[in-house]
Amino acid sequence: MKHTSAVFLEGYGDVACTTAWGRIMTVIYAIVGIPLMLITLNDLGKFLFKMINRLVRMSKHKVVPALTVWTPSNKKLPEVSI
Numbered sequence: 001m002k003h004t005s006a007v008f009l010e011g012y013g014d015v016a017c018t019t020a021w022g023r024i025m026t027v028i029y030a031i032v033g034i035p036l037m038l039i040t041l042n043d044l045g046k047f048l049f050k051m052i053n054r055l056v057r058m059s060k061h062k063v064v065p066a067l068t069v070w071t072p073s074n075k076k077l078p079e080v081s082i
Helices: 002-010 020-067
Strands: none
């Protein structure tokens, strides 16, 4: 128990592979893992972009009219003849 509590109190420290086999596996893990992570992040970005686009399109007809403000340039007053 003493060693376990010391690890938790001090943190992990410098974790590194000491054997040649461990170092080789770490390199293979990085070669496979980094591109896989980039592909996953790319797919997540595409998914979020599509969802946000869909939300904008669904709410556009509700939000844009509420934000439109009357100005003399976009609305003409009716002409009255005297």
